[in-house]
Structures are given as structure tokens and as C-alpha cells.
Amino acid sequence: MSDKWYYTHAGATRGPVSGVQLRGLIEIDGLAPGDLIWPDGASPGLAVRADAAMAFPTAAVVEAKDYQPLPPPAPDWLPELDQALAAVQDLTALPPPRPADWIADVRRAETMSRPAAE
Secondary structure, eight states: OOOOEEETTTTTTEEEHHHHHHHHHHHHHSSSTEEEETTTTSOOGGEEEEEHHSOOOOOOOOGGGGGOOOOOOOOHHHHHHHHHHOOOOOOOGOOOHHHHHHHHHHHHHHHHHHHOOO
């Protein structure tokens, strides 16, 4: 029997992958407990829930004092700035960005950097 598997994730059918790759998908959130898996050559109608066939880690308990919110996502104009900086030797020759492109990011950073009221 082949060690190739198909699976569903986020509404799409994917595979084939090896059993090792299938287990590795759990670690990178590429496979959720409710996703379906079935071996190569079998009908997708015989698929089983991934959590019925594989061991998923249990969620760790996080105390409120230990919770650190994720940083805000990078602004969408950052790759454009990176390309512009890579193409220009003299940074003073760059035109200034339109305020609408960056002012919201500055305001968000300012509100996030203010100390909490005690």
C-alpha cells in the first residue's frame, strides 16, 4: 500500500503527501482536526476526520499576565518602499509618499506606543 495521502484544508483538496508530511502539516496549521484525510487510491467518500486518525497537540493554557498580543501587520506599502530604496542610491532623490499612504500607520503606532493609564 502506498504511503500517500490526500486531505482537505480550508475548503480545498490537497495532496498527495507522504505520511510524514501529513503529520508535519499539524505543526504548521496546514491540517486542522476537522479536516478530512484518506489514502491514495481510496474514495474521498471514505475519508475520516484528521483528529480521529492522528494525534493533535492540546492547547496550552496561557495566563492573562503572560499574553502578549501580536504586533500589527506590516503596512502594505512596505514592499514598495523596499524596492524603491534598493533602486535608488541617493535617498534624497526619492519623492515623498502621499500622506494617505502612511499617516494611518503613524497614528496607529502612536496610539500603540502610549503607556496604559494606571
